[in-house]
Amino acid sequence: MNFEFGRVALVVLFAVLPVVGIALGFFAPALRARGPLFVAFFAGIIPILSLYIPKRFLSGEAGMRPRLDQWLIIVAGFALLLGIVNVIQNGTRKVARREKGWPYSVVLLTGLFITGGLGIWGAISGQGITSLPNGSGTPFKWIADNFFLPLQATIFALLAFFMASAAFRAFRARNTEATILLVAGILVMSGRVPLLEFLAAPFPPLQPAAAGASQALGKLTEWIMQTPNGAAQSGIIIGAALGAASMAIRLILGIEKGYLGLGGGE
Amino acid sequence: MTPHVDLGTWIAALLTLFALSFLYKDNPLFRFTESLFAGVSLGYYVGTTLNQTLMPNLINPLIHDFNQSWDLLVPGLLGVILYMRYLPKAGWVSRYALAIYVAYYIGLDFTRRLHGEVLPQLARAIVPLSHFDAHTIFYSLVFAAGVFSVLIYFFFSKEQDVVTRRVARVGIYFLMVSFGAAFGFTVMGRVALLIGRMNFLILNWIYPLFGIR
C-alpha cells in the first residue's frame, strides 16, 4: 500500500475530519454548518500555499497539492452531473401530474435516458464512446454527431437573427455613451471584413482606392482593439480580479457561507 | 449521381429546420427541438464524464492498481455524498463534499487572480512617456490613460469631486469604445454560427438531395 505523506495527509483532512464532523453533527446540529466550513478552509488554502511554498511535502510529486488536484478532477466529474438529478425530478413530476408542457418533458427524459444509457453501456462494455476497434463509430458517437452537435449549433445560430433585428429596431444613439459605442462598433465591423472591396466589386475603377482605404480601415481597427479596447479590458480585468480574489478569501475563511445554503446568521 | 443523403444528415437537417422555425413563431416543433437538445446534452455529459473521467481516473485505477490508488476512494465517496443533498433529512451531510469542491476551485482560481491577472496587467500599464512621438502618444499615453481612468470609474469609496468626475467620464468613453468593439466582434461571432448551419443545409443536404455537384 502506498502511504506517501501527501496521500495520508489528504485522507486525514478530507476523509477522517468529515467523518468525525458528520458523526458529531448528528448530535450537535450547530456543527452541521461549522464542520464543512472548517474542512473547506484546508481545501481552499492548499492550492494557494503551494504557489509560494515549493517544499516537497506540499508541492512535490508525492506532496499534498498534486494529489489534491488529481482528487478534485474526480469530484468535478460527479459535480457536473449534479444538475441531472433535479432535471429528472422536475421532468418526472411534470409528466406524472400532466402539468402544462409535459410532452416536452417526455422528449427531454427520452433524449437523456437514451444518450446517457448508451454512454453508460460504453463504459460498462469497455467500448468507450468514440470509435470501435474496427473504426466505425459507437452508437453514442452517432447520436452525438447527428443530434447533439447540430442541435447545439442551431439553437445558438438563432442569435444572428435576433442581433440583426435588434440592430435595426433598438440600437439607438440616444446618449453620448451609446453614440461612441455604435460608432466604434461600425468602425470595427467595417475594418474586420473586406467591406469596401465588396462595395467596390461592381465598379472596377474604384477597386484600387477601395483596397487602399480598406487597408487603412484594417489598421485603424487593429489600433482600436489593441489600445483603447485593450486598456479598458485591462482595467475591467484588474477590477474583476480584485472582486473575485476578495470573494475567494471570504469563502475560504468561512466569512461567506451562502454557497452552502446557510444564511448570514446561522 | 443518384441523390443519396444518409439518415444522420436527414435528422440533423430536420432538427436544424425545426430550430429555425422559432424565427417565425414559437411553435411545438421548436419546443420539441429545445427539449430534445436539453435531454441529449445532459445524456452527453453522462457518457463523456463516465467514460473520460470517472473510468480512467477513478474506477480502473481502483480495480487494477489498488495499492497505488487506494486513496482515490475518498474523492469517489465525496462525489457520491454530493448527491445526498437531495435526501430530505440527511441533506446537510452533502455540505462537506460541496464545501471541499467549491473551496478548492475558488482557491485555485485565487492563485490566478493576483498572480496571473492583476500583477501582469499592472506591469503592462507602466509605460515610459519619455519622448513625445506619435507612437508614445497613440500607444503608450492613450493606453495608460485608459487603464487608470477605467479603474477610477469603478472607484466607489469616495464621492466624485471635480477631478475624479472628469477622469471617470474619460473612463466611461474608453469603456464605450471597448463595448463597441465587443459588439462588432459579437456580430461576426453570431453570424459565423449561422453560416456554419446554412453551409450544412445547402452543401450537405440540399445539393446531394438534388444531385448537384
Added chain:
Amino acid sequence: MRTGGLSRAQARPTLVAAPLLALLLQLLARPASAAAPETTPPPSAELPAPTSFAAIDRPSDGGGAVLLTWKDPPGLPADAAIQIRRAVPPAYEWADIATVKPGVQRYEETTAKDGVVYRYEIRATAATLAGPPVVSDPVASRDNWFAANRTNSFIATALFLAILLVSIAMAKSGKNIFIRRIAGLNAIDEAIGRATEVGKKVLYIPGIQSMDEIQTIASISILSHVARVTARYGADLDVPNKDPLTFVSAREVVRSAYLAEGRPDLYREEMVNYVTYDQFAYTAAVSARMTREKPAAIFLIGYFFAESLILAETGQSTGAIQIAGQADPTQLPFFVATCDYTLIGEELYAASAYLTREPILLGSMRAQDIAKAIVILLGILGIILTSFGLVSYPNLFKTQ
C-alpha cells in the same frame, strides 16, 4: 544537520519578506548575464579559466537541482565550450555532466539528490586544448520553504488579505463605511416615478440564473429597493422568474419590502410569478407580456445570456424606460445600445452594497477600492520612474 556549501547571501531566500527592500534586492540579485568586458586575450597555449564560479542549491524549487553560475574568461576561441563535471566527496571520481557554449554562463544541474553533498568543476575546453579546472565549494540541493521568485506575488496576496480582513472587521464593528450613491439608483427612482404618473406597470426581470450566481444575489437586493419604492409610490410591480430558487427569494424580498413600507395592503401574491424553466420559452412569454401590457418601466438586472437581445428590443419597442445591469461584460454592449441606463460591471455590486449596507459587502467593496488605489499609485509612480530612465521598474510586477 544542515549540510550544504556556502551559499551566496543574495541567493539565499529571505524567509522574512521585508517589503520593497526585498523586492529591489531580489531584482539586483538576478545573476547578470552580460558578458565580462572585452580585454586583449593573453597569448598562451592553454585556455583561460572561467571566473567567479558559484554552485548553490537552486532557489525557489522543490529540490533536486543545483544552480551553477560563472563568468566566461575573455578571449575564448570560437569553438570553445565550458565542460562541467561533478564528484561526491570524499571519493573524487569526476563524472561528466554537461558542456555549455560560451555566453550562457549558467547551468541547472537537475540530477542532484537532495541532501547529498557534491563538488562541481568547470573548465574551458577547445578541440584539443583544455584550461585549468575551477572547483566549487561543496553544495547539496534541498527543497525550499519559500518561492523567492514569487516574492512580489506573495507580498500582493498578504497585503490584500490584510486589507480585506481589516476592512470587513471595521464594517462589522459598525464603523460607517462610505459608498457613493451610484447614478443608476437615481435613474431607478425616476423610472418608477414616471410609471406611477402614467399608471402603468413596473416590470423587473432578475436575470435567468439561480441564487448561486453573485449577480443574481445583487439583483435581488436591488429588487428589494425597487419594491420599497413601488410600495411607497403605489405603482404596480410584476416580477416574472425563470429559476425556482430566485423566484422564492424574490417573493420573500418583495413581501418584506411592502411590509417595511407599511403597505401590506398593496402587496399581491402574483406580483412575483414563475413562468418556466426553459430559456427561450421564458423569453417568448415575457416578450408577449411586454407587448400586451406595455409597462412604463422595465428593469433587466442580473445575469443574462443571448435572450437579453430579444427582451431589450421588445421592451424598447413598447416605449418603456429600460434600466439594465450586469457585471459580466458580454451582454453590456447590447444593454447600453438599447436601454436608457445601464449599471456596468462592478456598479451592480456597489449599488447592492449601498442599498443593503451589509457589513461583509461594504468591507469587501472598501478593500477592493483600497487595492485599486494602490494599483493606480504604483502604476502612476511607475510611469514617472520609467519615463525618467528606471526602465526595469515594471519587472518588479512580472510574475513567474
Added chain:
Amino acid sequence: MAGFVDKLLNIDRRWLFLLVFIGVALPIVMPIGLPVTTTASTRDAFEFIEGLKPGDAVLISFDYGASSGPENDPMAEGIMRQCFLKRLRVVICALYPLGGLQLANNSLAKVTAEFPDLKYGEDYVNLGFKDGAQAVMKRMGDDIVGAFPTDVRGTPLARIPMMKGVRSLRQVSVVVTVTTGIIGEYWITQAHPQSGVPVIVGPTAVGAPKYYAYLNAGQAVGMLSGMKGAAEYEKLLAAKYPPLERFYKSTHAFTATKGMDAQTVIHFVIILFIIMGNVATLSQRAARRKAEAR
C-alpha cells in the same frame, strides 16, 4: 413620408430575418472570393509555430463546443495541418464538457486522413476529455499522466512512444487553446504563469476583445480571433505551404475563407440596419417636433 418612416420602424421582425437568411445563403451558393488581410496577432501565432523544430511537442486543447464550430474548427484544423507538415509531435486534449471531445475526435480524424503516412502514438495522440479544467491544467503542469492516465481509447500513456519526452507542460513547446468562454483564460492566467508554457489562443470572435489585454501584457504569444483569424491563418498557410494552397483551393468542405464572403455581406446589412434605424428615428422625432411646433 412620416407614415412610411413609422411603418419602417415598426416593421415585422421576420422581414429582417428573411434579409439575413438571403444575405448568408447567396454567398454560399455563389462565392464572391473577397480578399483577406492578415493582422499582427495572427502572424505572431503563425511565426511562433514556424519557429519550432521537428519533434517539438505541441498541445492543442479543444476548449469549445459545436456552438462555435464554424469559427474554431478551421483554426484547430489549420494549426494541425501546419504541425503535421513540420513533423511536430501533436498532443490533442479537450477540456470543454459540452462537446469538446466530439469536435476533437472529428477534426483529428478529418485532418489525419489528409496525412496518411502519420502514425497514431508516434506523430499524434488524442488524450480525450477530462473534467475540472483548472485542476487538469494544474496537474499537467507537474505531470500529464496524473491528469490523463490513458489516452482517449484507454491506452496507458506509458505505452505511447511519443509521450516519452513529454512528462509535463514544461516539455511542451506551446499550448494552442482553441476556445469559447473562460477555459482559454485559465490557460493564459494560470497554466502559463505557473508552468511557463507559452500559449497561443484561438478564441471565438465574441471572446476575442478581452484577450487583447493578455496579448498586450505578453501573457499570450499569438491569437486567432474568430472566423477572420481562422481565414487569416488559412491565407498564411497557403502562402507558405503549396500543398495546403492546393488543398484550400480545391476542397469542397467548409473553410473560414469561404465563410468570410457571407460575413462581409451580413456586416454590410447590419451596418445599414443601424444607420437606417437611427436616421428613421431622427426623422420621426423631427417630424413630430415640427407637428408640435404648428
